[in-house]
Amino acid sequence: MLKDWKKIQGPEEQELEKRLHNARELLAKKQIEIKERKLPVLVVLEGWNAAGKGSVLGKVIRNMDPRFFKVAVMDKITEEELRKPFLYRYFIKIPEAGKFMFLDGSWMDEVTKGYLKGELKEQEYKKRLQSIKRFERQLTDNGYLLMKFFFQIDEKEQKKRLELLLNDKNTKWRVGEDDLWQNRNYKGCMELYEEYLDDTNQGTAPWYFIDAKNKKWAELQMLETLIKNIDIALTNSSHAVHILQNLFPINPIADLADISLDKMLSAEEYSKQLQKYQKKLRELHNELYRKKVPVIIAYEGWDAAGKGGNIKRIAGALDPRGYEVHPIASPEPHEKARHYLWRFWNRLPKTGHVAIYDRTWYGRVMVERLEGFCSENDWQRAYNEINEFEKELYDWGAVIIKFWVQIDNETQLARFTDRQNTPEKQWKITEEDWRNREKWDLYEDAVNEMLQKTNTSFAPWHVLESNDKKYARIKALKIVIHEIEKRL
Amino acid sequence: MLKDWKKIQGPEEQELEKRLHNARELLAKKQIEIKERKLPVLVVLEGWNAAGKGSVLGKVIRNMDPRFFKVAVMDKITEEELRKPFLYRYFIKIPEAGKFMFLDGSWMDEVTKGYLKGELKEQEYKKRLQSIKRFERQLTDNGYLLMKFFFQIDEKEQKKRLELLLNDKNTKWRVGEDDLWQNRNYKGCMELYEEYLDDTNQGTAPWYFIDAKNKKWAELQMLETLIKNIDIALTNSSHAVHILQNLFPINPIADLADISLDKMLSAEEYSKQLQKYQKKLRELHNELYRKKVPVIIAYEGWDAAGKGGNIKRIAGALDPRGYEVHPIASPEPHEKARHYLWRFWNRLPKTGHVAIYDRTWYGRVMVERLEGFCSENDWQRAYNEINEFEKELYDWGAVIIKFWVQIDNETQLARFTDRQNTPEKQWKITEEDWRNREKWDLYEDAVNEMLQKTNTSFAPWHVLESNDKKYARIKALKIVIHEIEKRL
Numbered sequence: 001m002l003k004d005w006k007k008i009q010g011p012e013e014q015e016l017e018k019r020l021h022n023a024r025e026l027l028a029k030k031q032i033e034i035k036e037r038k039l040p041v042l043v044v045l046e047g048w049n050a051a052g053k054g055s056v057l058g059k060v061i062r063n064m065d066p067r068f069f070k071v072a073v074m075d076k077i078t079e080e081e082l083r084k085p086f087l088y089r090y091f092i093k094i095p096e097a098g099k100f101m102f103l104d105g106s107w108m109d110e111v112t113k114g115y116l117k118g119e120l121k122e123q124e125y126k127k128r129l130q131s132i133k134r135f136e137r138q139l140t141d142n143g144y145l146l147m148k149f150f151f152q153i154d155e156k157e158q159k160k161r162l163e164l165l166l167n168d169k170n171t172k173w174r175v176g177e178d179d180l181w182q183n184r185n186y187k188g189c190m191e192l193y194e195e196y197l198d199d200t201n202q203g204t205a206p207w208y209f210i211d212a213k214n215k216k217w218a219e220l221q222m223l224e225t226l227i228k229n230i231d232i233a234l235t236n237s238s239h240a241v242h243i244l245q246n247l248f249p250i251n252p253i254a255d256l257a258d259i260s261l262d263k264m265l266s267a268e269e270y271s272k273q274l275q276k277y278q279k280k281l282r283e284l285h286n287e288l289y290r291k292k293v294p295v296i297i298a299y300e301g302w303d304a305a306g307k308g309g310n311i312k313r314i315a316g317a318l319d320p321r322g323y324e325v326h327p328i329a330s331p332e333p334h335e336k337a338r339h340y341l342w343r344f345w346n347r348l349p350k351t352g353h354v355a356i357y358d359r360t361w362y363g364r365v366m367v368e369r370l371e372g373f374c375s376e377n378d379w380q381r382a383y384n385e386i387n388e389f390e391k392e393l394y395d396w397g398a399v400i401i402k403f404w405v406q407i408d409n410e411t412q413l414a415r416f417t418d419r420q421n422t423p424e425k426q427w428k429i430t431e432e433d434w435r436n437r438e439k440w441d442l443y444e445d446a447v448n449e450m451l452q453k454t455n456t457s458f459a460p461w462h463v464l465e466s467n468d469k470k471y472a473r474i475k476a477l478k479i480v481i482h483e484i485e486k487r488l
Numbered sequence: 489m490l491k492d493w494k495k496i497q498g499p500e501e502q503e504l505e506k507r508l509h510n511a512r513e514l515l516a517k518k519q520i521e522i523k524e525r526k527l528p529v530l531v532v533l534e535g536w537n538a539a540g541k542g543s544v545l546g547k548v549i550r551n552m553d554p555r556f557f558k559v560a561v562m563d564k565i566t567e568e569e570l571r572k573p574f575l576y577r578y579f580i581k582i583p584e585a586g587k588f589m590f591l592d593g594s595w596m597d598e599v600t601k602g603y604l605k606g607e608l609k610e611q612e613y614k615k616r617l618q619s620i621k622r623f624e625r626q627l628t629d630n631g632y633l634l635m636k637f638f639f640q641i642d643e644k645e646q647k648k649r650l651e652l653l654l655n656d657k658n659t660k661w662r663v664g665e666d667d668l669w670q671n672r673n674y675k676g677c678m679e680l681y682e683e684y685l686d687d688t689n690q691g692t693a694p695w696y697f698i699d700a701k702n703k704k705w706a707e708l709q710m711l712e713t714l715i716k717n718i719d720i721a722l723t724n725s726s727h728a729v730h731i732l733q734n735l736f737p738i739n740p741i742a743d744l745a746d747i748s749l750d751k752m753l754s755a756e757e758y759s760k761q762l763q764k765y766q767k768k769l770r771e772l773h774n775e776l777y778r779k780k781v782p783v784i785i786a787y788e789g790w791d792a793a794g795k796g797g798n799i800k801r802i803a804g805a806l807d808p809r810g811y812e813v814h815p816i817a818s819p820e821p822h823e824k825a826r827h828y829l830w831r832f833w834n835r836l837p838k839t840g841h842v843a844i845y846d847r848t849w850y851g852r853v854m855v856e857r858l859e860g861f862c863s864e865n866d867w868q869r870a871y872n873e874i875n876e877f878e879k880e881l882y883d884w885g886a887v888i889i890k891f892w893v894q895i896d897n898e899t900q901l902a903r904f905t906d907r908q909n910t911p912e913k914q915w916k917i918t919e920e921d922w923r924n925r926e927k928w929d930l931y932e933d934a935v936n937e938m939l940q941k942t943n944t945s946f947a948p949w950h951v952l953e954s955n956d957k958k959y960a961r962i963k964a965l966k967i968v969i970h971e972i973e974k975r976l
Contacts (some may be wrong), residue, residue: 032915054809062804065796066813067846073809080566104809173778290661308553316550321542321561321592325554332820358555427520 002152002194002209010217020216023223024063030230031100035068038097039233040144040338043226044106047151049179050161051212056151057102059219060226069100074109083292083350085396086110086128087135091345094139096337106148107132108200112192113178116185127395129199134388140204141241141381142339145233148205149222150197151212155186240377248387249457255448261408261467270470277477278317284484285318285354292351293487294398297480298360301405302443303433304415306469310405311356313473314480323354328363340364340374340382341389351397360402361386365450370442383453390459399487400459401480404451405466409440490640490682490697498705508704511711512551518718519588523556526585527721528632528826531714532594535639537667538649539700544639545590547707548714557588562597571780571838573884574598574616575623579833582627584825594636595620596688600680601666604673615883617687622876628692629729629869630827633721636693637710638685639700643674728865736875737945743936749896749955758958765965766805772972773806773842780839781975782886785968786848789893790931791921792903794957798893799844801961802968811842816851828852828862828870829877839885848890849874853938858930871941878947887975888947889968892939893954897928 010016034041045053061069072093081089087107095101111128114120120128139146153161162179165171182189201207208225212218265273288295297314299307315325326347335343341361349355364386369379390400407415416437419429436443455461462479466472498504522529533541549557560581569577575595583589599616602608608616627634641649650667653659670677689695696713700706753761776783785802787795803813814835823831829849837843852874857867878888895903904925907917924931943949950967954960 029912032912036915054807058808061808066799066803066844067796067815070812071808078566078568080568102808308555311554315554318546319542320546320549320559320590324558327555332822334820356554424517424520427524 002150002190002197010211010214010220016216016220020220020223023220023227026227027060027223028063028065030227031064031068033234034100034230035098037234038337039230040095040097041100041230041233042095042139042144042146043100043102044108044146044148045102045104045151046106046108046149047210047212048153048158049182050158050165050175051151051153051210052215052218053104053151053212056210056212056215056218056222057104059215060222061102064100068098069102070095071102071104074103074105077110080350083352084348085392087131087392088345088348091135091339091342094144094338094342096334097143098337107135108148108196112189112196116189116192129196131392131395133200133202134392136200136202136205138341138385138388139339141385142378143239144339145229146205147208147226147229148200149208149210149225150193151210151218153212155183157213158183158186240375241381243377243380244384246384246387246453248391250453251455251457251460253451253455253461254463256406256444256451256463259406259463259465261406261411261465263465263471264468265470265474267470270474273474274313274477277474277481278313280481281314281317281477281484282319284481284488285322287488288354288484289319289322289352291488293484294349294351294393294396295354295484296349296393296398296400297354297356298362298400298402299356299358299405300360300362300366300403300447301464301466302407302412303436304412304419304428305405305407306466306472307358307405309469310403310464310466310473310476311358314476315356317477318354322352323356324349325356325358328357328359340368341385344389348393349398361389362450362454366443366446369446370439383450386454387456387459390454390456394458399483401483402454402459402461403464403476403479404447404461405464405472407466411467412437412440490638490678490685498699498702498708504704504708508708508711511708511715514715515548515711516551516553518715519552519556521722522588522718523586525722526825527718528583528585529588529718529721530583530627530632530634531588531590532596532634532636533590533592533639534594534596534637535698535700536641536646537670538646538653538663539639539641540703540706541592541639541700544698544700544703544706544710545592547703548710549590552588556586557590558583559590559592562591562593565598568838571840572836573880575619575880576833576836579623579827579830582632582826582830584822585631586825595623596636596684600677600684604677604680617684619880619883621688621690622880624688624690624693626829626873626876627827629873630866631727632827633717634693635714635717636688636695637698637713638681638695639698639706641700643671645701646671646674728863729869731865731868732872734872734875734941736879738941739943739945739948741939741943741949742951744894744932744939744951747894747951747953749894749899749953751953751959752956753958753962755958758962761962762801762965765962765969766801768969769802769805769965769972770807772969772976773810775976776842776972777807777810777840779976781972782837782839782881782884783842783972784837784881784886784888785842785844786850786888786890787844787846787893788848788850788854788891788935789952789954790895790900791924792900792907792916793893793895794954794960795846795893797957798891798952798954798961798964799846802964803844805965806842810840811844812837813844813846816845816847828856829873832877836881837886849877850938850942854931854934857934858927871938874942875944875947878942878944882946887971889971890942890947890949891952891964891967892935892949893952893960895954899955900925900928 011019045057047053057071061071074089077089090107093101093103111120111125115125136146162175162183165175197207210218210221299311301307311325315323331343344361347355364374364382365379368374393400416429416433419425451461464472464475499507533545535541545559549559562577565577578595581589581591599608599613599620603613624634650663650671653663685695698706698709787799789795799813803811819831832849835843852862852870853867856862881888904917904921907913939949952960952963
């Protein structure tokens with residue numbers, strides 16, 4: 001791909017200047033259209049060191065309105081980032097609707113460098129490639145315009161540029177060991193880049209090569225490519241995309257209607273077991289922390305099913321310095337303006353920590369589906385996107401525990417009525433709860449579909465029968481302990 | 489203070505259990521009240537290593553609803569945090585209205601440790617103490633309930649506990665060099681802690697000592713102190729506080745009405761100078777980056793004064809990898825729920841980077857004042873709070889440049905009309921702009937007061953006469969260059 005790539009002959013000086021002038025003006029105009037049409041645009045710059053990515057980028061953005069774009073340099077990975085899944089630092093950087101984000105360096109650089117230097121084993125590298133392809137597809141499927149540029153110079157040109165930099169005392173500091181290493185190993189790098197580019201050259205997120213020998217010509221290529229693809233994206237504005245078939249291993253799971261809810265625990269038995277299992281969980285938490293295993297506990301369930309009290313019994317057994325509870329309400333504007341999983345990527349635990357979610361990313365296929373907050377294509381696609389998200393967490397090493405807290409319709413009514421009639425509990429009940437209750441049957445269908453489509457072997461659902469809250473709490477504790485023990 | 493502090497005799501076992509039971513239940517109830525009354529509560533835990541802060545905290549929160557509190561362990565300072573002002577990592581952790589934040593370790597630990605180990609010089613330490621006192625006052629002035637606990641054990645007890653931990657292979661790893669060092673230097677530490685505690689024992693944010701010899705008794709002391717102070721805070725809900733007299737050096741500055749706006753630049757002269765100064769600024773940016781100097785450029789001005797175009801000319805001269813433009817609109821819900829400076833602390837540049845703000849924290853004394861988004865006491869207090877904020881940035885080493893972009897009333901009318909009549913510009917003008925225009929005189933008074941009260945010697949205002957935008961852009965470039973050169 002790289003090897004066979006023919007450099008395109010750039011235009012003559014005068015023609016070049018004219019086209020540059022036009023393209024700059026046009027991009028500034030497009031930017032306003034993008035803002036108005038709320039299109040999120042992610043631009044990735046990759047290529048050989050010393051190919052001039054930075055300086056071309058500097059030129060490209062000179063005519064843009066700084067309020068509507070950001071630039072991020074993805075060089076050094078911080079300690080904090082090392083304690084998160086590999087894609088974390090990229091996912092949290094995605095732009096909001098109507099804005100540009102330029103990434104100078106990206107996931108390509110990270111994984112190819114890791115592999116070339118032997119820090120990433122073959123198998124690990126392959127897995128990352130798969131993660132990357134999923135990530136890119138999730139972005140474009142969710143309406144992102146993703147443009148990936150590769151700045152190409154040949155071995156001799158790179159060498160010349162590095163020597164020029166080294167010979168000037170003002171620029172010497174800009175050349176690092178990595179740059180020299182890359183030039184010495186140009187052919188080996190080239191081979192891997194070829195493979196990578198080929199493998200990730202997807203229809204919705206293709207690669208664009210920039211002949212970077214001449215700066216102005218490089219700028220023009222980048223500008224014109226940006227403009228062309230923005231036009232295409234704006235034409236396609238309200239698009240539905242193909243729903244991928246599920247390829248993850250799914251276990252069968254019972255319909256809600258078939259779950260028997262008469263399980264109970266006496267007060268005496270409850271307090272005995274509570275003490276026992278909390279003690280056990282406390283010890284395990286310590287071990288998790290030392291072995292740096294992250295744990296993700298997701299709670300979904302009917303209103304008034306007892307999620308809050310259940311979470312409290314889990315959290316109560318944990319060291320407060322090693323866990324966090326995330327109550328998930330409707331997204332704030334800056335969250336709504338991004339991929340719906342963005343706010344969850346932003347709330348992942350560090351390795352060794354526990355994150356408990358009081359409602360989760362499954363909102364997409366429940367409330368967002370039923371209230372029409374996303375399109376049908378959106379929520380139908382979400383099952384697979386969520387499975388992919390959880391697979392990413394699993395591959396990172398996380399223990400994933402998903403609870404559906406189940407009660408029957410009459411129990412909910414009884415608890416709602418109790419809340420309404422008890423002054424200290426009234427804050428827990430709103431008009432909305434009553435409105436949602438009227439849609440019980442619709443929700444039940446949605447929940448059944450959700451359980452069936454996302455009950456993967458790596459992130460299975462656990463139903464907590466919660467007509468008797470005591471029973472549900474002990475069951476939750478046992479499951480958490482069991483799942484953690486399996487991992488340790 | 490510590491030395492003279494008499495341990496309070498704890499109650500007998502039975503009485504202790506009864507009071508614990510009551511206090512736990514009461515705190516759970518208070519938590520709901522706090523949520524409803526939207527009180528933000530920050531609780532700081534300090535004290536001797538091995539005094540049991542963590543385990544007492546674990547007990548205290550066991551009865552709390554995890555949706556309404558968070559715990560943060562402030563131990564290791566990250567590389568990212570090292571490139572921000574000292575208070576950054578604490579300020580960004582403050583809770584939102586209606587929630588608790590427990591900090592295990594805080595600014596006290598950081599500065600006393602730094603001083604004891606010789607990493608902070610005497611003068612630097614003193615300056616930090618002052619910053620801390622301002623920070624704490626700003627929180628309580630803005631309605632935060634701040635409670636600071638110091639867990640006290642004596643030298644012998646500490647030694648005993650450390651030995652116990654060391655002798656058990658399961659707990660050995662929890663004892664670090666710091667812990668042993670502290671015990672060996674107990675007396676020296678004690679002296680500094682005494683001084684620190686004494687100095688920061690402010691009326692609105694006093695210290696509470698916890699006799700930490702016995703865990704249950706420690707828990708009870710903490711619970712009862714929390715409850716008592718929450719009650720006081722809830723009683724005082726809508727409070728106005730004293731406005732501090734300004735003690736910063738202020739330079740005189742002209743009223744807007746006295747500024748002559750007839751300065752102009754020919755197109756030819758403009759493009760010549762633009763090129764010259766942008767080139768200069770580009771070189772300086774490189775040097776800033778290498779010397780790790782952070783730069784903060786704040787833009788305020790009338791609607792349609794030409795802020796956007798002005799910012800573009802500055803940004804256009806900078807390396808895109810080293811600056812960020814922050815457009816500041818009205819705060820999002822999670823921002824509004826915190827101290828009004830929180831969102832600016834969250835948007836500070838790293839050392840060596842430039843942050844440009846398109847509107848700023850001065851919204852507090854302009855739009856928030858005039859639209860009644862905050863109380864009179866709030867905005868009157870804000871002048872000093874803002875001066876303190878900027879002093880913090882200055883002491884950190886930042887170059888601070890504040891621009892007021894000035895036009896006259898007729899020029900604004902002409903530009904508004906032009907925007908209204910030009911299809912490509914219509915997105916720039918809204919009904920709100922016209923409404924604000926009607927309040928020109930009120931705004932002018934507010935701006936004059938703002939300029940006069942915040943024109944400090946360390947963060948002075950610069951007026952950009954922008955009836956001729958070209959003139960204003962060149963003037964801005966010159967000022968930025970001049971201010972940066974002064975620092976380098």
